[in-house]
Amino acid sequence: MALVNLIGLMDHARRNKYGVGAFNVPDYETFQAILDTAVAKQSPVIIDVAEVHLKYIDLDDVAYVVKRAAERAPVPVALHLDHGEHFETIIRAVRAGFSSIMFDGSHLPFEENVRQTAEIVRICHACGVSVEAELGQVLGGEGTSERFEADPSVFTDPDEAVEFCARTNIDLLAISFGTAHGLYRGTPKLDFDRLDAIATRTKKPVVLHGGTGVSDEDFRKAVSLGITKINYYTQTSVTAVEATREILAANPDLVSYPLLLQQTREAIKKVLAHQMDVFGSAGICARFPDICIECDACTVPNVSLDGVADTGGHAYQHAPASAPADRSDKLTDDDVQTLIDAVTRAVLKGLNDA
């Protein structure tokens, strides 16, 4: 099927108490491992492309590959920009065909985070793209052997979360309640009361960032309390590197690069399969064969960039079917203006049609 955004999928997950893994894709081997596992596990899946990983993978290229693969996949696939910090990156992702984006303004003062997030929501919703934003700060870093821990002084405040959701109209809220990005120092202690208060009072799907190091039991409890999207990356990377070391140590004569990658991929798939079981997304597509024809969750008009509204009866609001063919690396000011004009026309058309 075509890419899905996260409006219907997260609503379905919330109502049926499961979480969907958002697995980072900094390279195509990892992508293949994720998709293979989701198909084998009959699980919806979120392909996460982080802005910081664009030094490893091209945004337009990965969008093209994931869109093509999603069309053939028998499970719902969302393509999501992870931790988009720059307006330009977010617009590029929308233009490339991403079905969902995260704007991370968590480092900004509250009012500025509200202002910038609301602006991005308005643009993305006009394009049928769902938006995740973050309040509070999930500390840490990725890609190093350094270990990090959570800081309760920057945990998400439930009162602020309610106000933030109401004023921004976001679709998903990423919160800080005890996890950290990267490898965790010691064992994370999750503040479940805080999660419960935020999920109950905002009524939004809530996102857990920094999944590495969280126990299976804590994941299950977090999902039961309203976590519907789980960002999971560091352990996948660690597994791939450790598997590579072991394979090379056991096969000193190995000179086939594709064979090495294939064997590494199998190691990654085992970790991902386990996580899909724990999150509860495994088997969902078998349990709900009509998972893509549920329409009651749709709230965002799906308007493509050329202003043609999609009136198809799909449950998930699909991403714009066609992205502009121009694939320059960097948007010019004219490109951005053209895009904003197209979005404005689409919004006005939607309003006139309504």
Ligand SMILES: [Zn+2]
């Ligand atoms: Zn994150």
